[in-house]
Amino acid sequence: MTSEIKRGVSLYSFQHETFQGKMSLEDCFRTCAEMGALGVEIIGEQTFWGWPEVGVEDAKIDEWHGLVAKYGATPVSHDFMLDYKRYKGRPMPFEEQVASVRKDIDFGARLGMKYIRALVSIAPEVLVAAAPYAEEKGIKILIEVHAPLHFDHPWIIRHAEAFEKSSSDALGFLPDMGMFLFKFPPVWKERFIRNGxxxxxxxxxxxxxxxxxxxEYVILNVREMGGEGAALGMAETLRHNAAFEPKRMLDFMPRIHNVHGKFYQMDEDLVEPSIPYDEIVRVLKQGGYTGYICSEYEGNRWIEDAHEVDSVEQVRRQQEMLKRLIGEPAPTALAA
Structure with a gap:
């Protein structure tokens, strides 16, 4: 069964190769296009060096739009940061927080983005205050629902209530699939074992x-088993990850406009062993979701100490999996 769900890639997936200078911005665009993943999502600080402390030159913006046109891409989301609790050694006042969000709205608009991603730590009042400006610019602000938070967490409920009270269509959610971690990722376990x-x-x-x-019981038991250091660190990961239910997205679907396809590894059989993507896509289809699922590979940091990182192959495998789950028709062969 086909659906209108679209495929994209967060260029954050290529952070390893980007940082090492192995992939340019055009390499990222070309790679995504070759996979048929035409939605492009970015973290501004990664793709545009110096942002947001310094402005981005028009030439860089022109290069961006040139690549969008060349590869037939669609700008999806600018994932912005607002670390207001540690801003210049002081808390950022409310008015400055709103002004900062407006600055990222402007930047997203320059890039032709439909959405900007807000970190889950941002108070709903800040986003509500910025919403009228986002409406003027044709941008939606999406709060990322990211583990250990989930759609039944009081902080997310508070956002949902504030969004509804505002009546603004410019406010929504971006669920990160890492909150549906049904199994402990094998690459995590292997790294912790290598760490001792x-x-x-x-x-x-x-x-x-x-x-x-x-x-808390696991941490206590590990301590009683003689575990320390890395062993306690491995146990601590259970505080920050859980297997929440994908079906909880259904009640929020009218405000879900983008999805982070978080994954830690794709095996040769095109399966993510720790996140139930078959169930996730089934729920998205049931909810009538028509936006993008943007691949977000975060397995590099778990293997780089022992293996060569190949983010491109990992993303390619996830895109192949998504094509199957979405029900994307295979390309029609040209007649000889």
Whole structure:
């Protein structure tokens, strides 16, 4: 069954290659186009060096639009940061927070973005105050629902209530699929073992996660097993990750406009072993979602100590999986 769900890539997926100078911005665009993933999402600080502390020259913006046109891409989202609690050694006042969001709205508009991603830590009052300006610019501000938060968390409910009270269509949600971590990622376990976690403790933590044992009990048990350092660090990951239910997206679907296709590894069978993408896509279809799922590869940091990182291959595999799950028709062969 086909759907109107579209495929995209967050260029954050290529952070390893970008940082090492192995991929230019055009390389990123070309790679996405070759995969048929024409939606492009960015983190401004990664793609445009110096942002937001310094302005971005018109030449860089022109280069961006040139690549969009050359590869038939669609700008999807500018993922902005607002670390207001540590701004210049002081808390950022409310008015400055709103002004900062307006600055990112302007930047997103320059890039032709439909959305800008807001960090989950931003208070709903700030986003509501910025919403009228976003409406003027034709931009929607999407708060990222990211583990350990989820759609039943009081902080997210507070945002939902504020958005509805505002009656603004410019406010919405961007769910990150990392909140549906049904199994402990194998690449995490392998990295922790390389970091010194004894096999029996690593096995226990993995099983405890899948059995949904309360994280505080797991941490206590690991300590009693003699675990310390890396072992406690592995146990601590259970505080920040959980297997929330994809179906909870359904009640929020009218305000869900973009999806982060978080993943940590794709095996050769085109399966993400820790995140149930078959169920996720089924729910998105059920909810009538028609936006993008943008690949967001974050496995590089878990393997770079022992293996060559190949973000492109990992993203390619996820895109192949998404094509199947979405029901995207195969290209029609040209007649000889």
């Amino acid at each position: 976690v004894p096999q029996h403790i690593a096995d226990y933590i993995e099983t405890a996660y899948e059995d949904r044992v309360l994280s």
